[in-house]
Amino acid sequence: MSESAAPCLARNGGFWPEFVRGMRASIPVMIGFIPFGLLLGRQAVQQGVGVFSVPLMTGLNYGGGSEFAAVHLWAIPLPVALIIGVTLLINCRHVLMGAALAPWLREVPRRKALLWLFLMCDETWALSLSDAQKRQKFSVGYYFGVGWCLYGTWVGSTFFGAYLGAKIGDLTRYGFDMAFPAVFLVILRGMWKDHRMSLPWVVSLLVGVLVYRLYPGAWCVPVGTVAGAVTAACVVRRVG
Template sequence: MLSVIPFSLVLGAQAIQKGMRTGEISLLTAVNFAGGSEFVAVNLWTSPPHLILIALMTLLVNSRHILMSAALTPYLKDLPRRKVLSALFLMCDESWALAFTDAKNSPKQKFSYYFYLGAGIGLYVVWVGFTTVGALIGPVIGDVTHYGFDMAFVAVFLVLLKGMWKGFTAALPWLVSLLAAIAGYLFLPGAWYVLLGTISGLTVAFIMAAYD
């Protein structure tokens, strides 16, 4: 939760610099709990905003959530719908990774719904709250990226990858996904590199599983 504070401040400050109001960025983070797509939305923000373009880019960036939620399905299938929907709303990269790491480290390899829910709610409150703080203090402190706060976004994902590391062979889909995403970022417009990286990594994982 502490680790998301720096880049939530960055998001809030950037939103104000783009002409958004504090209430607008607070509402955006509260409704669409997915940091990567929110950075895309803020970077694309104009007055008036191109809502269709923002929606399409949000869909692309959040496409990885389809795979993440599919991985959660076996653990949620016996829960009532209201709990399933709340769990999926609170799903982000950090809460998802924390829950699976907790299950892996538990004596019975059991997924804890309430641990996942607690992590998700905590991250949600911190994310929305400190994005709002970033919007409020952004005009005072200026460009917060000068302090290196934006590096926190990358650092969090490196830590998540380390926690899921199972050896080089198992990480081949990650490597292919990374290379495909870099190529897409360099040669394709918009956020198509996210979808390209996702599909490439998934394809390699499927092939490896088929020949295992």
Template sequence: MLSFIPFSLVLGAQAIQKGMSTGQISLLTAVNFAGGSEFVAVNLWTSPPHLFLIALMTLLVNSRHILMSAALTPYLKDLPKRKVLPALFFMCDESWALAFTDAKSSPAQKFSYYFYLGTSFGLYLVWIGCTTIGALIGPIIGDVTHYGFDMAFVAVFLVLLKGMWKGCKMAIPWLVSLLVAIASYCFLPGAWYVLLGMLAGLAVAFMIAAYD
């Protein structure tokens, strides 16, 4: 939750600089709990906003959640849908990684629904609250990226990867995904690098599993 504070402040401040109101950015973070796509939406924001473009880019960036939720399927299959579907609304990269690691490391390989829900809801409240604070103080402190706060976004993902490290061979899909994403980012407009990087990594992981 502490790691959420820096880049949620950055998001709120950037939203104000793009012409959004505090209420708009608070509503955005509340209904679309996915930081990466929110940064994309804010960067694409104009007056009036290009809603179709923003929706398409949001879909591309959030497409990774399809794989994330699929990875949790074996642990969620015994839970009723009335619990699973609302809980998935609060899923983000950090809560997914914590819940997945907790389930994999537990003696019975059992998913802790309440651990996941508590983690997700705590992150959700911090994200909305600090984004709102960032929007309120943004006009006062100016461009907060000058202070290096945006580096927290990268640092969090590096920590998540470290916790999921299983050796060099299992990291090959990560490397392929990274290279494809970089190439796509350099040569294709928009957020296609997220989808293409994900698909490339998934294809390599499938081939490795099939070969083994």
């Protein structure tokens, strides 16, 4: 990559106009977050998690998949080691996501960049990376506009799901649990470049299904995640 075409930070446009642009871009994903967050909050209190512990968990961990896994593993006595292990394995995808953003943040001091990455969930990463690749520059305002809107929506919706509890009924009857995957599939479609990049997702899915069939339970999630991550590393090495 030539120096003129190298990834860079956006130097013009202003922070707040870009922040507003990020807020607008996040609206469809925010709509998908709400029913999914309500569902997680309701399931959490049903498993015995405290109402105010739910937004604390979602606010500090901020990883939808690992939070659902933790809630489904919640029991008395609490399997602390299993929950920590599953959470770390599911969230290990953030290592690859951070590596993908690293070239765009090379002008940012490492300490500052690490603080910024607190807001990096799958959707914030996908929207921001797609925007940076399209514009050939990373917009900090856009990233924070998307990130803070999605963060607030997720934490708020999980709290209200926990607070309302049984009053909101079983949202899965209406297919609301598919809203989140549907939104993410649309985002992935916009990032599609090469059929080889779909291989890690296919491997992760097949391995996860196989493990679930052989050993029903939450282990299908981390095992599928690791299989997908290893495949992604091999694909990246081969492409490079």
